[in-house]
Amino acid sequence: xxxxxxxxxxxxxxxxxxxxxxxxxxxxxxxxxxxxxxxxxxxxxxxxxxxxxxxxxxxxxxxxxxxxxxxxxxxxxxxxxxxxxxx
Numbered sequence: 001x002x003x004x005x006x007x008x009x010x011x012x013x014x015x016x017x018x019x020x021x022x023x024x025x026x027x028x029x030x031x032x033x034x035x036x037x038x039x040x041x042x043x044x045x046x047x048x049x050x051x052x053x054x055x056x057x058x059x060x061x062x063x064x065x066x067x068x069x070x071x072x073x074x075x076x077x078x079x080x081x082x083x084x085x086x087x
Contacts, residue, residue: 012034013069014032014033014034014069015033015034015035015036015037016032016033016036016038016043016065017030017031017032017033017065017066017069018030018031018033018043018044018046018047018063018064018065019031019063019064019065019066019077019079019084020047020048020051020061020062020063021061021062021063021064021078021079022060022061022062023060023062025078025079025080026078027077027078027079027084028051028056028061029047029050029051030069030077031043031046031047031050031051032069033046040065043063043065044063047063048061048063062079064079064082064084066084070086071084071086072086075087
C-alpha cells in the first residue's frame, strides 16, 4: 500500500491533547490528536485505550485536557491541583 499524505507535518501542533495521570499527579501517558475533531469523552476513551494496550491497568487513572502543549520534549510532567506542570 502506498503512503498517503494526510496533511500533518513535523512541527504541527496537535488538534487536542489528553494527559492520562495517576491520582497522585504522575503522568503516565500523553496522547496527541492531529486532524481529528471529537468530543471530550471520545478523546478520553481513545487515550485510555491506547494506554491500556501497553498492558497496564486503568484503575484510578484520570484524564486531563490541557489547553496547550507548551512543554518541551523530554520534560517531566505532573498534574498539580488540576493543572499540568512541566519541569
